[in-house]
Amino acid sequence: MITNNPNANLIEAMKEKLPLKGQLADMLMDTLYIGKEAVYRRLRGEVPFTLQESALVSRKLGISLDQIVGISFKSNAMFNINIVDYDDPFESYYEILDKYVTLVNSMQDDPNSAMGTSSNIIPQTLYMKHELLAKFRLFKWMYQNKNIDCKSFEELEMPAKLVNIQKDYVGMTRHIHSIDYIWDSMIFQHLINDIQYFSSIHLISDETKEEIRKELFLLADELEELAISGKTKEGNQVRIYVSHINFEATYSYVETNNLRLSLIRVYSINSLTTMDNEIFHSLKEWIQSLKKFSTLISESGEMQRIQFFKQQREIIDTL
Structure with missing residues (x-):
């Protein structure tokens, strides 16, 4: 009160x-x-x-x-701008990921903890353990920023601690007991388009493109297995939906008894975050409302699940 x-x-x-x-x-x-x-x-x-x-x-x-x-300014909210620094992209990207990992890993075990994500790209919590896919996201961002010297995908050397923190970022979801993923139906297509473009301008070799293709097939297998079981290897519940409408951005939230965090993806690998309650409730309601336009493919919707992953593998196969 x-x-x-x-x-x-x-x-x-x-x-x-x-x-x-x-x-x-x-x-x-x-x-x-x-x-x-x-x-x-x-x-x-x-x-x-x-x-x-x-x-x-x-x-x-x-x-x-x-x-x-005791004052409420409904038209104002405080956001953290988690933008990778152009001057030192590896270190600043590491610090951003480490901040999220430290925050979630420090949470007390909470059976009511929940996460929701509506994604027009493959969520970081699902692909970051695959080194080439994780590297590609950073490469794309670095190449787009002309102030950063980034000549080709193969020449980009990832620091070991950055590779490790990306895997830790995936692992931190073991603390979340309930996860909702709502995916754009073209979730793989967007990534394939990006990879094909960089290949066409000779910044990714054919050999590397084949290795990325293998990682994508492996990721598709992992996601289908997750959808079939509806649970992570730690036994936490996962609900996966495929949307029948497209998303203009990726939104996420994390909720525990002690934390309400909202995230909005910007500039490819960056995000805006806030702990503002008004924003949290609005964003969570928005993500949950997308279910009315979506089909549940985890544990149920077997026919739709089979069709979805068949379509994604056909998209990957065009690479």
């Missing part, structure tokens, strides 16, 4: 984020570098949180300062 007491609002918001006994106190000691008794004096309201302490806690838990002061 929002009151006219910012300190009480902050305490209430923190307890909503970390309801388990002792969890909130431990977080405050680690974040504010104060002792247990000082923490409990603040939680009892005997000592108010300072502005600096409120800001640190708000950033840690994703609590809106608007919520704390």
